């Protein structure tokens with residue numbers, strides 16, 4: 663492969679800092695809960711769900727920031743209902759607000775039976791904060807969030823309220 667040289671590297675850097683709407687980095691991951699995912703009561707272990715939330719939110723933060731982003735805090739993680747073995751969990755993560763190097767990501771988890779679509783229930787809602795870092799682990803500047811729709815604006819306002827309560 664030929665070296666793109668400075669012009670190529672500059673293009674990548676410029677692209678990394680380009681303002682992005684939340685939809686560009688939003689992701690949904692889906693996972694079926696099995697017998698290895700339970701707690702001692704037989705329902706799905708909270709830690710299993712938290713890992714899925716962290717994975718999804720980290721992916722959204724990395725996609726928005728154009729590189730690594732590490733988890734620094736989890737705010738208001740509410741377990742609204744239990745999940746069972748055989749539930750298909752759909753974890754959605756969307757960047758809600760950004761600072762200089764930090765990103766607040768809203769995650770929601772919906773559950774439905776793996777073989778019976780259409781009966782979804784929300785089981786979790788949480789805000790997580792990530793910090794974009796460079797190769798040395800030092801915080802780096804992230805692109806601004808292009809907040810356009812009323813839904814984007816409401817999500818950003820809620821994230822900012824969470825941040826000010828912290």
Ligand SMILES: CC(C)(COP(=O)(O)OP(=O)(O)OC[C@H]1O[C@@H](n2cnc3c(N)ncnc32)[C@H](O)[C@@H]1OP(=O)(O)O)[C@@H](O)C(=O)NCCC(=O)NCCS
Pocket residue numbers: 731732733734735760761762763764765791793795799800801
């Ligand atoms: C992320 C890390 C590099 C930040 O270092 P730091 O010295 O706190 O950095 P700064 O004080 O310059 O703050 C950087 C940003 O992080 C934010 N931040 C730091 N700690 C925070 C926290 N607990 N909650 C929310 N935001 C936080 C700051 O507000 C700042 O945001 P801004 O740049 O948007 O204004 C450092 O805390 C770290 O390495 N933490 C461990 C991360 C980790 O291992 N996570 C688990 C595995 S992914």
